[in-house]
Amino acid sequence: MSNGKGKNRKKPRARSPRPATRTTAPTKTAHTASSAASPGGLLGRVLGPAVPPSMSEMPTFRRSLAQGFLLVASNAVLVLGALVFVYLVWLVLIGFGFVGTPLALTQMLAMPPLSTAFDTQNAISLAGQQNGLIVALPLLLFRAVVVGVLSGLLVEGFERRGSTSLGGVVRGLASFPIVLAYLMLSFVALFLAQFGSVFGPGLGTLLQVLLPAFVLWALGFVPFAAVREGRPLADTLRRSYAAARTPGGRHLSFCIVYVLLAFVLPLFVPGRSIITANPAPGTWIGLYILSFLHVGFTAAMAYRWLAVESSVPETLARR
Amino acid sequence: MFVTGPDALYAFDTSTGTQLWRDARDAPPVPVAVASVGKIRAVVYTTGRDADTSKVIAVDAATGKEVWAAPVTLQDVSRTGLTIDGGRAFVGDESGHVYAVDLADGAIAWTGKTPGKLAGPVAVGGGVVVAVAAATDTSTSTTIVGFDESTGDESWSVVPDAAASFASLATIVDGNAVVAFPEGTVQGLSLEDGTASWSTRIPALVSPFVASAAADGSVLVADSNGGVHRVTPVGDDGWLYEFNVAILRASPVVVGHVVVLGLEDGSLGAVDRDSGHLVFHTAASSAPIDGLAVTPDTLVVVRSGAGRPTITGYTTDPDGRLLDEQSPTVPVPGDLALGFVLALAVGAVIVVPARMLGARRRVEDPSETSGEDGRDERDETDAPGQEWP
Numbered sequence: 168m169s170n171g172k173g174k175n176r177k178k179p180r181a182r183s184p185r186p187a188t189r190t191t192a193p194t195k196t197a198h199t200a201s202s203a204a205s206p207g208g209l210l211g212r213v214l215g216p217a218v219p220p221s222m223s224e225m226p227t228f229r230r231s232l233a234q235g236f237l238l239v240a241s242n243a244v245l246v247l248g249a250l251v252f253v254y255l256v257w258l259v260l261i262g263f264g265f266v267g268t269p270l271a272l273t274q275m276l277a278m279p280p281l282s283t284a285f286d287t288q289n290a291i292s293l294a295g296q297q298n299g300l301i302v303a304l305p306l307l308l309f310r311a312v313v314v315g316v317l318s319g320l321l322v323e324g325f326e327r328r329g330s331t332s333l334g335g336v337v338r339g340l341a342s343f344p345i346v347l348a349y350l351m352l353s354f355v356a357l358f359l360a361q362f363g364s365v366f367g368p369g370l371g372t373l374l375q376v377l378l379p380a381f382v383l384w385a386l387g388f389v390p391f392a393a394v395r396e397g398r399p400l401a402d403t404l405r406r407s408y409a410a411a412r413t414p415g416g417r418h419l420s421f422c423i424v425y426v427l428l429a430f431v432l433p434l435f436v437p438g439r440s441i442i443t444a445n446p447a448p449g450t451w452i453g454l455y456i457l458s459f460l461h462v463g464f465t466a467a468m469a470y471r472w473l474a475v476e477s478s479v480p481e482t483l484a485r486r
Numbered sequence: 487m488f489v490t491g492p493d494a495l496y497a498f499d500t501s502t503g504t505q506l507w508r509d510a511r512d513a514p515p516v517p518v519a520v521a522s523v524g525k526i527r528a529v530v531y532t533t534g535r536d537a538d539t540s541k542v543i544a545v546d547a548a549t550g551k552e553v554w555a556a557p558v559t560l561q562d563v564s565r566t567g568l569t570i571d572g573g574r575a576f577v578g579d580e581s582g583h584v585y586a587v588d589l590a591d592g593a594i595a596w597t598g599k600t601p602g603k604l605a606g607p608v609a610v611g612g613g614v615v616v617a618v619a620a621a622t623d624t625s626t627s628t629t630i631v632g633f634d635e636s637t638g639d640e641s642w643s644v645v646p647d648a649a650a651s652f653a654s655l656a657t658i659v660d661g662n663a664v665v666a667f668p669e670g671t672v673q674g675l676s677l678e679d680g681t682a683s684w685s686t687r688i689p690a691l692v693s694p695f696v697a698s699a700a701a702d703g704s705v706l707v708a709d710s711n712g713g714v715h716r717v718t719p720v721g722d723d724g725w726l727y728e729f730n731v732a733i734l735r736a737s738p739v740v741v742g743h744v745v746v747l748g749l750e751d752g753s754l755g756a757v758d759r760d761s762g763h764l765v766f767h768t769a770a771s772s773a774p775i776d777g778l779a780v781t782p783d784t785l786v787v788v789r790s791g792a793g794r795p796t797i798t799g800y801t802t803d804p805d806g807r808l809l810d811e812q813s814p815t816v817p818v819p820g821d822l823a824l825g826f827v828l829a830l831a832v833g834a835v836i837v838v839p840a841r842m843l844g845a846r847r848r849v850e851d852p853s854e855t856s857g858e859d860g861r862d863e864r865d866e867t868d869a870p871g872q873e874w875p
Contacts, residue, residue, distance in 0.1 A: 226852065234849065234850060234852070237840070237845045237846075237848055237849050238849045240836050240837065240840035240845055241837070241840045241841055241845035241846035241849065242837070242846070243833070243837045246833045246836050246837050247829070247830065247833040247837070250829040250830075250832060250833050251826070251829050251830075251833075253829070254825050254826055254829045257825065258822065261817050261822075265689075266689045266690075266713070266726065266728075266815050267689060292689055295669060295670045295671065295687050297647070297648055297669060324849070325849065325850070325851045325852065325853075326851050326853070327851075328846070328847075328849050328850070328851060329845075329846035329847075329849040330846070440730075441730050441814070442711060442712075442713065442728045442730055442814070442815060443728070443730075443814040443815060444814065444815050444816060444817040444818070444822075445814060445817060445818045445821035445822060446825060448824060448828060451824070451825045451828040451829070451832075452828060452832055455828065455829060455832040455833075456832065459832075459836060470852055473851065473852045473853040474852035474853070476853055477853065
């Protein structure tokens with residue numbers, strides 16, 4: 168619980184019960200910012216109006232990440248659960264006859280659609296190119312459970328100021344249908360990203376980085392919204408998209424930075440390219456640190472959703 | 487021992503490494519073949535860097551003198567080397583032609599055509615000549631073509647289900663042409679009609695310049711990641727040994743009870759055919775291994791790369807001790823348990839200091855920290871001096 172000494176908490180309020188059914192309405196601030204700004208061009212229309220970050224409902228990068236990592240680092244369930252989960256997934260992969268490098272684990276706890284992409288790659292490694300896509304579909308169910316449970320724990324972690332319980336797991340599991348639908352949408356997006364190669368190696372690669380970032384930007388709040396609000400799918404998708412367009416949030420930049428890091432950081436995992444069933448200690452440590460970073464970023468994402476949730480308009484502003 | 491370089495064909499004494507003679511040629515280095523031409527033991531090889539100069543030549547192995555009245559003229563450059571069977575030499579070229587050359591007089595018996603280009607030796611067995619044609623552009627796929635060995639008529643043609651621009655070289659094993667496809671399957675294609683008699687999966691690509699080795703009904707496949715797989719038509723008794731060093735140019739060869747591999751780091755590895763355990767692995771070299779050849783008492787290794795090509799002969803070391811190491815892809819319980827211990831350790835390294843520093847007390851619920859007007863009070867600390875409108 169809060170110690171009530173936070174210097175930036177002027178008016179601490181009693182924590183309300185789970186606000187899952189809270190009816191939110193656009194705030195005056197959001198209205199003002201939205202109507203005052205006049206975004207230019209297609210990108211401006213998609214991303215929302217330009218507003219200085221200091222005036223935004225969306226927390227800054229620094230605050231989002233600080234809170235995300237504070238929550239995860241201070242919670243033994245989140246840290247140990249995540250790391251042991253990565254370890255157990257490796258055992259399962261090996262048990263199913265997986266032959267490959269520990270790179271298969273680098274995105275195991277990444278936010279979708281990155282994790283979905285790696286599920287597909289691992290499925291192809293196990294079952295071959297033709298059967299891999301068929302195997303990848305059931306893996307979406309597994310991934311939906313993982314994403315749902317992690318989202319439930321992270322949301323609860325913030326709501327309870329750092330502590331988590333079985334209730335968070337249950338809330339996460341309850342969000343399963345919405346999360347599964349979100350993952351299926353991500354899967355389709357990734358499938359389309361494969362065609363990026365037709366634009367040549369340069370533009371194709373750029374597209375393969377930007378498309379996951381865009382999907383994460385537009386739909387990345389869906390799991391947290393599903394845990395918190397339990398609305399129908401269409402409503403949840405719309406609210407995630409609306410939250411992503413929070414004026415001045417620089418949320419797309421946040422997502423691009425995350426996706427780039429997710430692509431680059433695995434290159435620093437020692438022994439990443441060695442095909443083995445028995446990763447070296449340095450490889451394990453690198454994988455665990457990477458997994459911790461993924462969960463920390465996911466927590467930052469949850470924090471961002473919680474911060475803007477109440478200001479997300481019920482209907483999308485038409486421009 | 488006969489080896490081609492870019493400017494000559496060389497003859498060496500395998501026991502001493504002494505050069506016996508050389509015959510000038512101007513062509514990419516390719517494998518050569520040794521065959522009987524009448525009573526003469528001849529070396530047959532290709533030469534020429536373009537379609538106008540591409541030829542097959544046979545020379546006396548003892549003297550280096552040409553044995554045919556005239557070289558065989560090909561329609562395009564050849565890099566496949568020659569395969570000898572039943573008094574004929576079979577060779578392919580970059581335009582996809584396959585030629586059968588009568589060794590007796592150097593006459594072309596027949597010419598076949600594949601829809602791609604040929605990168606390595608054709609396989610001959612069971613009365614069929616099998617050529618693996620690589621795709622020539624992105625709109626086509628690799629094609630495996632079987633020709634009647636006697637007439638050159640096309641017996642069958644196979645395009646893999648999953649479009650692929652290349653496949654491994656073919657090896658004839660028990661009435662099948664064994665080919666590894668890029669989507670991760672090794673298939674035994676019936677020499678009668680090209681249908682897949684059996685198929686098994688390996689989790690890696692096989693280089694288009696590498697053929698499999700066969701012994702006792704099993705097939706030994708070297709993949710481009712450095713894995714050596716024993717596969718069998720019935721799918722049992724298989725194993726994998728992983729070198730973690732690419733194998734791109736040298737096909738594996740079977741020597742006694744081991745299969746020998748030439749690796750891209752220049753090292754030489756050998757794996758027991760029964761157990762799949764490593765038997766020996768030499769130190770890395772500055773140049774990758776291009777090819778392996780076996781004589782009764784010597785293993786000959788050709789290395790090229792960017793530096794000066796070398797030919798090294800290896801013989802049995804009576805004082806040497808063989809290894810017996812299993813593949814790193816075999817799970818070792820102790821090593822795997824270490825991963826669990828490290829998960830706990832890394833978790834503790836993260837959580838304990840964070841808890842000691844009071845990280846949890848600083849965790850906020852942002853849904854409660856917003857002001858009544860929806861403004862987040864954090865902004866006052868993040869951007870001091872700026873006013874909310």
